[in-house]
Amino acid sequence: MSQKKPVGIVVRRGALRRFDVLTRKTADLPVELSWDRRTTDRRKTSSEPSVELRSGDRRKAPPYTWEVADFVVVDSAEEQDTATTPSVPDGRTSD
Numbered sequence: 001m002s003q004k005k006p007v008g009i010v011v012r013r014g015a016l017r018r019f020d021v022l023t024r025k026t027a028d029l030p031v032e033l034s035w036d037r038r039t040t041d042r043r044k045t046s047s048e049p050s051v052e053l054r055s056g057d058r059r060k061a062p063p064y065t066w067e068v069a070d071f072v073v074v075d076s077a078e079e080q081d082t083a084t085t086p087s088v089p090d091g092r093t094s095d
Helices: 015-025 064-068
Strands: 007-011 031-035 072-074
Touching: 015 072, 031 072, 064 072
Parallel strands: 007 031
Antiparallel strands: 007 072
């Protein structure tokens, strides 16, 4: 039986108590806990680009745990870069 990749949890910057609690409670679980290292929103300019190459905005609203509990669970099936941008599920299912 192959081992699954650990579930990623990204904790909001500065949420020291939340990080400590999650560290203790997930010590025996396959969980990879990390800090959100972002300091500012990368999109600061209000000017529109001359040519829009994307068909739509890829950013989605973060799950409620980001606002309420200062963390987000990252899907282990996705390639993850938890240190820069937490992957936020969009709630759609693949059919």
